[in-house]
Amino acid sequence: MSDRVDRRSFLKIAGTSLGIGALYSVAPLLGADGEAGEVARSLWKKNGERLKPFSFVQLSDTHVGFNGPPDPLGTQAFERAVEMINGLRHRPDLVLVSGDLTHDSEKAGEHAERMRRFKEIAGRLKVSAVHCIPGEHDAGLDGGALFRDAFGPTYYAFDHRGVHFIGLDNVSRAKPEVGPEQIAWLKKDLARFPASAPIVVFTHRPLFDLKPEWEWFTSDGDEVMNVLTPYQNVTVLYGHIHRHHEHTAGAARHLAARSLIWAFPDPATTDDKKPLPFDKDQPFKNLGLRIVEEPKGRGAEPGRPTINEVELTMREYAGTVGINQFLKEGASR
Amino acid sequence: MRTGQAYGRTAVFGFALMTAALALASPFPARAQGTPRVVEITAKRFEFTPKEITLKQGETVTLRLTTEDVTHGFFMKTLGIDAVVEPGHPTEITITPQTTGSFTTICDHFCGDGHGNMHMKIVVE
Ligand SMILES: [Cu+2]
Numbered sequence: 371m372s373d374r375v376d377r378r379s380f381l382k383i384a385g386t387s388l389g390i391g392a393l394y395s396v397a398p399l400l401g402a403d404g405e406a407g408e409v410a411r412s413l414w415k416k417n418g419e420r421l422k423p424f425s426f427v428q429l430s431d432t433h434v435g436f437n438g439p440p441d442p443l444g445t446q447a448f449e450r451a452v453e454m455i456n457g458l459r460h461r462p463d464l465v466l467v468s469g470d471l472t473h474d475s476e477k478a479g480e481h482a483e484r485m486r487r488f489k490e491i492a493g494r495l496k497v498s499a500v501h502c503i504p505g506e507h508d509a510g511l512d513g514g515a516l517f518r519d520a521f522g523p524t525y526y527a528f529d530h531r532g533v534h535f536i537g538l539d540n541v542s543r544a545k546p547e548v549g550p551e552q553i554a555w556l557k558k559d560l561a562r563f564p565a566s567a568p569i570v571v572f573t574h575r576p577l578f579d580l581k582p583e584w585e586w587f588t589s590d591g592d593e594v595m596n597v598l599t600p601y602q603n604v605t606v607l608y609g610h611i612h613r614h615h616e617h618t619a620g621a622a623r624h625l626a627a628r629s630l631i632w633a634f635p636d637p638a639t640t641d642d643k644k645p646l647p648f649d650k651d652q653p654f655k656n657l658g659l660r661i662v663e664e665p666k667g668r669g670a671e672p673g674r675p676t677i678n679e680v681e682l683t684m685r686e687y688a689g690t691v692g693i694n695q696f697l698k699e700g701a702s703r
Numbered sequence: 704m705r706t707g708q709a710y711g712r713t714a715v716f717g718f719a720l721m722t723a724a725l726a727l728a729s730p731f732p733a734r735a736q737g738t739p740r741v742v743e744i745t746a747k748r749f750e751f752t753p754k755e756i757t758l759k760q761g762e763t764v765t766l767r768l769t770t771e772d773v774t775h776g777f778f779m780k781t782l783g784i785d786a787v788v789e790p791g792h793p794t795e796i797t798i799t800p801q802t803t804g805s806f807t808t809i810c811d812h813f814c815g816d817g818h819g820n821m822h823m824k825i826v827v828e
Pocket of ligand 1: 812
């Protein structure tokens, strides 16, 4: 896997995810020089943080308030995911939630109650921060008004231990688009970063044409990716499609997270956008979460004090048996 | 998309030129300056009526969209269709499909619970 690592780069992904609960690793590598080292030092100065190994989790599509069919379990998978995260040996720093936190409701009061319920469950997470962006079920009917009341802005950026995180909103305009204001904001936000900066974008819909006939696209996704093109270390995490998917375009890697409620089929196998049937013997089949975790035994070279490269590594879990699989933690990459 | 609409306009222009050329060459008068056939499509949560329409390859048609309730979208990338229809304002799209096939056309303006499965089929023969 390391043979795929470009030494100029700052943040990497290696490996693929086949099963549930793919683990990412974010860790500093030593020995690189030049621009990447510069970035590490400037981020350190700016945020008072050294680049340190850390982990984060991506959850997606919890659809709080949804009542089956196909999935009669409501918030059970979500609640279980929260328990699992709290039980991890290495507690993640952050949880990112990539949209559709709630299922929409015609009644604003009911929808607000679903947001409150989401916050109550997510509030059990023993992590320092939970960052959410909306899905169309959260923000498509009211332009994001309820979401903003409950969670704040629908798009924003922050730095964490040397990684620049960008939450993008491609749902509030009701259509699958980001819109010119946000693209202008993104350009401005990115201007201070050199090309080697590690960037994690999280958003709801795919930023490329995955399956337009199923509304699995963002109409101005190309414009967003053009803004990101100069950057060598871009990972886009998204949801919406309720299944795992990987896609690479240029230097950017796009990864879809499983949902925490029903799953969608592989569009290559059917034209029918119908959720996969619920299996009561495997209630969490095809659902999941993603954890970005610190690896062990790397980047600890003695005598090289400058931390200037970050590796994002994904560990695999064999099998596809949903969240249950995740409990068998210990699979190695 | 914007490019799609531009393509649509070019196609209409090309069609007009062709009609003019035909009018010169033919002893029969051109019919009503080649006014395209109009196909009515109605949107309401969460379906389009009719569920399927059939067009001819190279034939210029106007799709006239109306909504019976809220704002809906009408999107099919390959055919260059990207429209929004608002209550009280019919939307007209003129297209000249060049590719044969069956094209799933979706509502891409979020309209509620069943939005994700609001679609119809445009068949081009
Ligand atoms: Cu609709």
